[in-house]
Amino acid sequence: MQKKDFSDGPCPVARTLGVVGDWWSLLIVRDALNGVRRFNDFHRGLGCAKNILSSRLAKLVEHGVLRTVPASDGSPYREYELTEEGKGLRLVLLALRQWGEDNLFEPGERRTTAVDRASGRPLAPLEMRDADGRPLGPDDVEVRAPAP
Structure with missing residues (x-):
């Protein structure tokens, strides 16, 4: 193909x-x-x-x-x-990682973990926000075509 x-x-x-x-x-x-x-x-x-x-x-x-x-x-x-x-692709890979953690692993199944290098604590889930910082859900976002 x-x-x-x-x-x-x-x-x-x-x-x-x-x-x-x-x-x-x-x-x-x-x-x-x-x-x-x-x-x-x-x-x-x-x-x-x-x-x-x-x-x-x-x-x-x-x-x-x-x-x-x-x-x-x-x-x-x-x-x-x-x-x-x-x-800059670290954020993209982190989003893919978190999606995989949520959807492709059984509870308790072993997996690698992304952590804060300084504290060793797991990272918080990524979230979408508007320009003013308001959290957005998947249905709150649309992609618009460029103006002709």
């Missing part, structure tokens, strides 16, 4: 999915947020084929989510580092 290109479309969700919409890319970003920097470490942790990993890493670099930097140990290798744009 041919993928449709949404890179010029008016929908931010479609454009974003064009960059990070496949599951390998989001898992690469997840691992990078957790400190993974080297190709072999991504490969070992994810277990995907090397050609797929290489392709996804190149795409994430091309779109400014990751950048390559000299290896931190001074070796001749290159490492992958999240850009500020890439770090």
Whole structure:
């Protein structure tokens, strides 16, 4: 099946999915947020084929989510580092995580937990709010088409 290109479309969700919409890319970003920097470490942790990993890493670099930097140990290798744009995906992954916690796990089932690094306490659920801070439910939000 041919993928449709949404890179010029008016929908931010479609454009974003064009960059990070496949599951390998989001898992690469997840691992990078957790400190993974080297190709072999991504490969070992994810277990995907090397050609797929290489392709996804190149795409994430091309779109400014990751950048390559000299290896931190001074070796001749290159490492992958999240850009500020890439770090901004933490909120997206947190939203996916919280949805999964609410909908894909049985009570008491073991799972990883996102916590505040300083206190070690679990994070509060994300919520939508309007520009003035009023909480919004799913039915309180609509997406409007751009003016012609």
